[in-house]
Amino acid sequence: VNGEQLTFDFSRSDAQTRGFLNSPFANTASVCFQSLFACIGATIPINAGSLRLISIVAPEGSIVHCRPPAPTTACTLLTCAAITDAIWIALAQAIPAQAQSGWGRRCAPMTAGFNPRTRRRFVCTHHNCKGGSGATEGFDGWNHTGPVSNMGGSRATDPEIFELAYPYTLLQYEFAPDTGGAGKWRGGMGVIIRWRVEASDVECVTVGSGMLEETRAFGLLGAAPGSLPTMQITS
Secondary structure, three states, X not given: OEOOEEEEEOOOOOEOOOOOOOOOHHHHHHHHHHHHHHXXXXXXXXOHHHHXXXXXXXXXXXXXXXXXXXXXXXXXXXXXXXXXXXXXXXXXXXXXXXXXXXXOOOEEEEEEEEEXXXXXXXXXXXXXXXXXXXXXXXXXXXXXXXXXXXXXXXOOOOHHHHHXXXXXXXXEEEEOOOOOOOOOOOOOOOEEEEEEEOOOOOEEEEEEOOOOXXXXXXXXXXXXXXXXXXXXXXX
């Protein structure tokens, strides 16, 4: 911070990668604005006047300002979360009462196959597999929300719609106790969800980085971190 000017400096970021985590400058700028305004309050308008005071240093060719034809598929999810975490940890040094603790990272399957009941192919993005948001001064985190890239705007699929649309039977869907980081104000809880597959040859891919220790939701001001998600396939 320099007077009224606020600068986000990513000059030490790694070079762009061969993987799909690269962030175009527009995405990086959007994440900076979102992460900042999520902490400093809803009374400050997001307009040309407020944005004029914000500068972003992001070297071209880096993972936060990639050059074409860099793959960017996951930048709005995984790289967004990493940028947000870095900003909130930095803001916690200046405005600890307004900064947010880490949110649970995305970690969920996407499945596809043939539904024998509807006799149609299907693709399912499992939005029901969500962690919680981080706590902030005076407030517990939200349970079963996220990811941070849309500030909790990802809706969970209604259980009955889930069973109607896909060849799955839902067996368990409930809050997972003690998964939010403990503290004076705790982080939001994730869920336990189990379903039985009622079809053969279903393909599955895991989306997100949530199972990595490096992405564990961090606590602030002495609070404990959140839990890491796990996934299991049983027969």
